[in-house]
Amino acid sequence: MFTAAIAAPSIKLADTDHPLHPLLQQRWSPRAFAPRAVERAKLLSLLEAARWAPSGSNRQPWAFVVGMHGDDAYTRLAECLNPSNAEWALAAPVLILSVAQTVNSEGKPIRYALHDVGLAEMSLIVQAMALDLHVHPMAGFSQERARAAFEIPEGFEPVVMLAVGYLGDPAQLNERRRAQELESRNRKPLREFVFGETWGEVAALVE
Amino acid sequence: MFTAAIAAPSIKLADTDHPLHPLLQQRWSPRAFAPRAVERAKLLSLLEAARWAPSGSNRQPWAFVVGMHGDDAYTRLAECLNPSNAEWALAAPVLILSVAQTVNSEGKPIRYALHDVGLAEMSLIVQAMALDLHVHPMAGFSQERARAAFEIPEGFEPVVMLAVGYLGDPAQLNERRRAQELESRNRKPLREFVFGETWGEVAALVE
Numbered sequence: 001m002f003t004a005a006i007a008a009p010s011i012k013l014a015d016t017d018h019p020l021h022p023l024l025q026q027r028w029s030p031r032a033f034a035p036r037a038v039e040r041a042k043l044l045s046l047l048e049a050a051r052w053a054p055s056g057s058n059r060q061p062w063a064f065v066v067g068m069h070g071d072d073a074y075t076r077l078a079e080c081l082n083p084s085n086a087e088w089a090l091a092a093p094v095l096i097l098s099v100a101q102t103v104n105s106e107g108k109p110i111r112y113a114l115h116d117v118g119l120a121e122m123s124l125i126v127q128a129m130a131l132d133l134h135v136h137p138m139a140g141f142s143q144e145r146a147r148a149a150f151e152i153p154e155g156f157e158p159v160v161m162l163a164v165g166y167l168g169d170p171a172q173l174n175e176r177r178r179a180q181e182l183e184s185r186n187r188k189p190l191r192e193f194v195f196g197e198t199w200g201e202v203a204a205l206v207e
Numbered sequence: 208m209f210t211a212a213i214a215a216p217s218i219k220l221a222d223t224d225h226p227l228h229p230l231l232q233q234r235w236s237p238r239a240f241a242p243r244a245v246e247r248a249k250l251l252s253l254l255e256a257a258r259w260a261p262s263g264s265n266r267q268p269w270a271f272v273v274g275m276h277g278d279d280a281y282t283r284l285a286e287c288l289n290p291s292n293a294e295w296a297l298a299a300p301v302l303i304l305s306v307a308q309t310v311n312s313e314g315k316p317i318r319y320a321l322h323d324v325g326l327a328e329m330s331l332i333v334q335a336m337a338l339d340l341h342v343h344p345m346a347g348f349s350q351e352r353a354r355a356a357f358e359i360p361e362g363f364e365p366v367v368m369l370a371v372g373y374l375g376d377p378a379q380l381n382e383r384r385r386a387q388e389l390e391s392r393n394r395k396p397l398r399e400f401v402f403g404e405t406w407g408e409v410a411a412l413v414e
Binding site: 119152186 | 247251258265334393395401
C-alpha cells in the first residue's frame with residue numbers, strides 16, 4: 001500500500017544552535033519529489049492549516065489555486081514556472097499558487113497582504129511536514145502568466161508557487177540539482193539579526 | 208516551581224473541517240498573558256525557529272528587536288503600541304518587533320521581504336506553541352515611532368509587534384477584551400478561497 005518513504009538526507013536537518021521542534025528542524029525545500037500522488041485528505045489538511053493562520057484584523061487576504069498532476073490547473077500552473085524550476089518541480093504531484101489580496105473592497109492597499117500570505121504558507125508547510133510531505137516554495141515563475149492563465153483580477157497578486165509531494169530520490173536530479181539537494185543548509189547566526197536596545201548590536205539574550 | 212498552566216478555553220480550538228496538527232489547531236492569539244517570565248532558552252528557540260524559515264533565494268530578509276519586561280528595549284517597544292493594544296499587551300513578558308529588509312544592498316526592492324518575514328514569524332509562533340507559549344502578532348503600533356526609537360535605517364521596515372508569553376486568565380481583562388478572549392474563532396470556509404481551473408470557483412478537491 002505504502003511506498004517506503006525515502007528518508008531526508010540527514011545533512012538537511014537544520015544544524016541549530018538552539019533546539020527546535022522536529023517539524024521545524026526537519027523542514028527543508030527539496031527538489032526531488034517521489035512519483036506518488038498526495039492523498040486528497042492530506043491536501044485538504046494543508047489548506048485547512050493555511051485557513052487558520054492569523055492575519056491582520058482577521059482579513060485572511062489569501063487565495064490558493066491548486067493543481068494536481070494530470071488536471072488542467074496543474075498544466076497551466078506548470079507553464080508559469082521558470083525553466084530552471086520546471087526542470088525539477090514537475091515531478092511534484094501538486095502545485096499550489098498562493099495569491100494575496102493586496103487591495104480591500106474599498107480600494108485601499110492591504111499593507112500586510114504578502115506578510116499574511118507568508119503566515120498562511122508556513123502553516124501549510126508545517127502541516128505538510130506533519131503528514132510526511134514536503135513543500136518547496138518558489139518565486140521563480142511568471143506572475144503575469146499566472147494572472148493571465150487564471151484571470152486573476154486586479155487587487156490580487158500571485159505570490160509564490162508551492163511544489164508539494166513526498167520526498168524523492170536525489171538520484172533522479174541532474175548533477176547540479178543533485179549537488180544542491182545534498183548540500184547542508186545554512187542560515188545567518190542569530191547575532192546578525194536579533195537586536196536589543198541598539199539596532200545592529202546583538203541582544204544580550206543571544207550572547 | 209511551575210505555576211499551573213491555565214488551559215486555553217476549549218472554544219479557542221480551531222473548529223476545523225479537516226484535521227490539523229495540534230500545534231496548529233491549538234494556536235490562537237490571546238490577550239491575557241500570565242505574569243510569568245519566558246525562560247531565556249525558550250526565547251532563543253523561538254528566534255532559532257524564525258532563523259530556519261525559508262526565504263526567497265535564502266536572503267533571510269528579517270531582523271527582530273527583542274524586549275524583555277524590565278529592560279530598556281521592552282519599554283521603548285511598549286511605547287510604540289497603540290493604546291488599544293497596550294491596554295492588554297503589556298502583561299506579556301516579551302515583546303518582539305519584526306523588521307523586514309525591503310531593499311537589498313544594491314538598492315533594489317525585495318518584493319518578498321514582508322512575505323518572508325511572515326514565514327519566519329509563523330515558524331516562531333509554531334515553536335512557541337511547542338513550548339507552551341502563545342504569541343499575539345499586532346499591526347497596531349506606530350512604525351514611525353519604532354523606527355525612531357531604534358534608529359532603524361532606510362531599507363528596513365518595522366512589520367509586526369509580537370506579544371509573547373504564557374497564557375493568562377481571561378478574568379484579568381476588561382469586559383470588552385474578556386468577551387473577545389472567550390469568543391470562538393472563525394475563518395472563511397475553504398470553498399471561498401481555494402480555486403482550481405477557474406478563479407473564483409471552488410476547486411473540485413474541496414467540494
